[in-house]
Amino acid sequence: MSKKTILTVDDEEHILELLKYNLESNGFDILQANTGEKALDIIGSKKIDLILLDLMLPGMDGIQILKIIRNNKKIKKIPVILLTAKNNEIDTVLGLEMGADDYIGKPFGVHELLARIKAVLRRIEEGSPEEETMDEMIEINQLHINKTNHTVQIQDQTFELPLKEFELLYLLAKNRGRVFSREYLLEKIWGYDYYGETRTVDVHIRNLRKKIEVDDKNPVYIKTVRGVGYKFIEKGQW
Known part of the structure; x- marks a missing residue:
């Protein structure tokens, strides 16, 4: 698997730094955004292989961002993993219904997050299981x-x-x-x-x-x- 670029979108600085450290340590290139607007700017100008998207963002929230991504032909196929609060079930289900590839609840373990990221990227590269x-x-x-x-x-x-x-x-x-x-x-x-x-x-x-x-x-x-x-x-x- 070639080196992949992941965009992490979260308004909590310590979460962004935690993700950056652990994902870079595992061979990924990392881009960061702390607002939905910044995330969309990056998505429109950079090649992104996967997005880690927090649902709870100031201003434009994760559901709105996901909707924009899935309705844009140029970027609609970028895989998205939602970062969700454990008690945020309604938005989590809505995100999956709108086409998110997966989700992981906060707080999350690094090993589980890496497994999910690699699984989604592998599925994209390999195509359909049959x-x-x-x-x-x-x-x-x-x-x-x-x-x-x-x-x-x-x-x-x-x-x-x-x-x-x-x-x-x-x-x-x-x-x-x-x-x-x-x-x-x-x-x-x-x-x-x-x-x-x-x-x-x-x-x-x-x-x-x-x-x-x-x-x-x-x-x-x-x-x-x-x-x-x-x-x-x-x-x-x-």
Whole structure:
């Protein structure tokens, strides 16, 4: 893996310095911003490989910054890991729904942070987990999953999925009928070992259901296997 540049965005100076010291010690180039405005200036003028983004910022907050990033074609694919307060669940879930690649709660351990950063960067470099054997198209009843452009079509409605949502949907649909644990999906799609944060998987499953199910409260494609995880079934079968 070539040397990567990470932008750290936080209004707490000691957090920025902690990140700078530990990430530079592990071979990363680091850029820093203590406001959202400064972060966007840097993103627009520098090549950034990954962003560590604090949600609680003065002025423009992390959610607003993430929204701008994901709505800009030139920078929308830059991976973003959210730095969140442990009690900030609502904004954390909102950030994941808006396309954040991962999150880590404060206070965080350096080893866990490094593992998550490396996992996200590795996923970006390697592409989809089943890329070598992916079919161009999976068709299940009225659901069409297009590998080439990461789009999904249901009847006459077509929409593009974020990378992680597509990988998750493809893995489940490709192996329909098989039950996957949250821990397995976390490792397979996000690329790191289980740290107790399987809510990441649950949020992405919820996003997928909102997009592919007629009634996301009563899903017919992605089923929850209580106490285990999730499986994909063909409509009308159990």
